[in-house]
Amino acid sequence: MMRTFKIWTYREGDIPLVHVGPMKSIYSVEGHFIEEMERKGNPMAANHPDEAHAFFIPISVAKIVHYLFTTEESYGFFERMQAIVEDYIGVIAERYPYWNRSNGADHFYVSCHDWGPLVSRGSPKLFENLIRVLCNANISEGFIPNRDVSMTEINGPYNNIPDVSSGRSPYNRSIFAFFAGGNHGFVRNKLFQHWGSKEDNDIQIYDYLPKGQNYSELLTQSKYCLCPSGYEVASARATEAIYVGCIPVIIKDHYALPYGDVLDWSQFSVIVAVDQIPDLKRVLQDIPFEKYLEMQKKVMEVQRHFMVNIPAKPFDVFHMILHSVWLRRLNVLVDRP
Known part of the structure; x- marks a missing residue:
């Protein structure tokens, strides 16, 4: 996978709702993934979208919630959140041929926020093929295992990298x-x-x-x-x-x-x-x-x-996420010109 799988990250959109995510707290894996996909020198990044096997939509649901949600104006927020993502897809679908040729089946977004699955509920037809990479992977609420990806939630500390250890010996755990x-x-x-x-x-x-x-x-x-x-x-x-x-x-x-x-x-x-x-x-x-x-x-x-690594290392959580996307992308037939 690492030698052949190439992903194009769309350039459209502006910080802070796009191209950046939280790097600390329980949503940190969302931010780490976006940062790694946009890191210069990422070996899995396509140099041109024509080379790509999959397309990453770098919107951060956690950032949308952080900057736009208020309890005073909570009514209709989910609809506004859905509209932001739908508008983004509308832009890339108009500018490029990639979304339309697969109806979004080789595209994916990543969200660790509890509300991440709600992004696609406003227009089910538009999102029926999109790969959703979610921490909130609840099958009873519409998560589809053979299309969507279940992602680990990681509580990132303030130094960005969670500590990993062997803990105590299994013979010495009281x-x-x-x-x-x-x-x-x-x-x-x-x-x-x-x-x-x-x-x-x-x-x-x-x-x-x-x-x-x-x-x-x-x-x-x-x-x-x-x-x-x-x-x-x-x-x-x-x-x-x-x-x-x-x-x-x-x-x-x-x-x-x-x-x-x-x-x-x-x-x-x-x-x-x-x-x-x-x-x-x-x-x-x-x-x-x-x-x-x-x-x-x-x-x-x-x-x-x-494990979280900066930059990513083989077999870590970043590569586990992409491997899951890759497996689902293998099932997608795309008519190339």
Whole structure:
């Protein structure tokens, strides 16, 4: 893929809504991807659009929300957001032949904002072929796995690059299962209902950490890190777990796991149905320790596929995203002149 796949990034549009994205916080992967695609010397960038196999629309939904959304003028915002993207497509479709010859099937945009999927809802016919690369990959809300790409949510720190380590030895992790985060959304409500009030040293659930406790350090001490849905299915908790060698426990409904075309999540994570939350402790305790060690080893092996590098390096998260786009682009027939 890296030797042959070429992408053209459209030049149209102006900062801050286009060509730049957030580089910190839970939407940072969106900004990192846009920056890498526009970085001088990117070996996968086409020199001319005629050479390209795929076309990147460098709009940042997170930036649109940041600069244009206000609670005082929230009515009709989704329609305005959709209109911005539709207008952009109208411009490139008028100036170039590439969108029209495939009806957008070899084009893609990247969004980690919860509202990223809503961009395409205003004109379903216009977007029916477009590849959407989304963190909020909820199948029940219109995510189509064989067309769209599920992307990892990454909570980027202020120095831009998340830390990755081995954490503690799998033989020296004193916390059996751990979660700390806000009690919002149906799944977390259910998790807190069954485990938040229980005095159970094995399943440690916190809305707010006790004073003096460090979130990152607790992750490194945990065997299993719980990753429940919040308001949406997207969450940075799976990557946070992988970054410190903790086995992610995915507790979500209708979630398309990132890079599932090539990564077998059953080898390095535990997938627990939402209705199994009352049996969570039993489900995890039924995993033999030898199996846990195998899974933890796999977590360490897949770390490189979730890492952020500047510039990007082979097999990191940037290349995992593009590989997923490439696989979907292979299914597209384009009539070239």
